[in-house]
Each structure stands twice: as C-alpha cells, then as structure tokens.
Amino acid sequence: MSELVIENNSQVFVHFDVEMLDGTKADSTRAHGKPARLTMGDGSLSGAFEVAIKGMKKGEKRRFSLDANQAFGEANPDNIQHLDRGQFAADADLSEGTIMAFSTPDGNQVPGIIREVAGDSVTVDFNHPLAGQTVIFDLEVLDIIQRG
Structure with a gap:
C-alpha cells in the first residue's frame, strides 16, 4: 500500500502556527495542544491554502505564506x-x-x-482579525484519512 498524501477528498489532522510578517504569533494549535482537523474540498479552506498542502505526507512539515486575498481576505x-x-x-x-x-x-x-x-x-x-494581512503558516501533517 502506498503512503497516503493529501488529496482533494482528504481529511487532515495538522498542527500549525500562524505568524504575521513581523514574527508575531497570531494562532497556534500547538499552544492549545489540540490539532486542527481540515477537510479538503469542503469550502472551508482557501484554494491557495489547499494548493499549498496538497501532496504532503504524514509527518511532513511545510512553511508557507499566503497574502491577504489567499488567506483571510481583505478587510471589508x-x-x-x-x-x-x-x-x-x-x-x-x-x-x-x-x-x-x-x-x-x-x-x-x-x-x-x-x-x-x-x-x-x-x-x-466584524472582519476576521487577520483580514488584510499576509500570514505565514508553519504546518505539520499528523494524520491523513481519505474519504470515500
């Protein structure tokens, strides 16, 4: 059996830190001790975020940045x-x-x-607190489950 990679129908458990360009930590699942569960293709994640993590394997780490339009949008x-x-x-x-x-x-x-x-x-x-900001994700894939 080949190793699972993140695909369009994957449910993914990750730890991540979100940083601002100045290095300020905006959020961290590690700090809360509770990984995030992401579902690829359900519309809850930006397309750019999905592209950035697609193909990752369990245990893999990746650091990437998204500008405001790719992350939380511009402030409205x-x-x-x-x-x-x-x-x-x-x-x-x-x-x-x-x-x-x-x-x-x-x-x-x-x-x-x-x-x-x-x-x-x-x-x-009522804008997202990170709207209008470029953010950096430091992400680690903990587990991948393929959905039918």
Whole structure:
C-alpha cells in the first residue's frame, strides 16, 4: 500500500502556527495542544491554502505564506458597525481591542473587535482579525484519512 498524501477528498489532522510578517504569533494549535482537523474540498479552506498542502505526507512539515486575498481576505468596510452603547451590558469590557461574541439574527455567534468608543457610539469590526494581512503558516501533517 502506498503512503497516503493529501488529496482533494482528504481529511487532515495538522498542527500549525500562524505568524504575521513581523514574527508575531497570531494562532497556534500547538499552544492549545489540540490539532486542527481540515477537510479538503469542503469550502472551508482557501484554494491557495489547499494548493499549498496538497501532496504532503504524514509527518511532513511545510512553511508557507499566503497574502491577504489567499488567506483571510481583505478587510471589508461594510463589516465595521457603529452600535449604540445601550446595546451592551453595563459591565461589558469595551476597551479598544477587546474581542467579544455577538449573536446573529439566526442565533449563531460571531466575533467582533471593539475598535473605538466615542460617547454612546461603539465601533465594532466584524472582519476576521487577520483580514488584510499576509500570514505565514508553519504546518505539520499528523494524520491523513481519505474519504470515500
């Protein structure tokens, strides 16, 4: 039996670190001690990310960068909302940079970053925190499962 490689229908378990160009770590599955499960071809990963890891084998490590359009997209000004201070709990931490969960009309939770508080107006950014950024992935393949 030949060694499995990541293909279009693979489910892949990986550890990865995400870094900014200045070396700042933005995320790490290693730090959390829990690998990520990725499913190739299900639409959750960017095409460029899938291309970057396709063909990798179990145990293989790869470091690669993706620009904003290939990773988390450009920041969308329509995703920045100005909300009334009264919509927040009295004890809510509205410090600039605070990330908090917001409920969507369909009941899902989405993260928003507090960008500014001016009087009764709270500016919340619903873009992905890494939108508009080139990011570097340091990835290690732990396991590959081919789906039927």
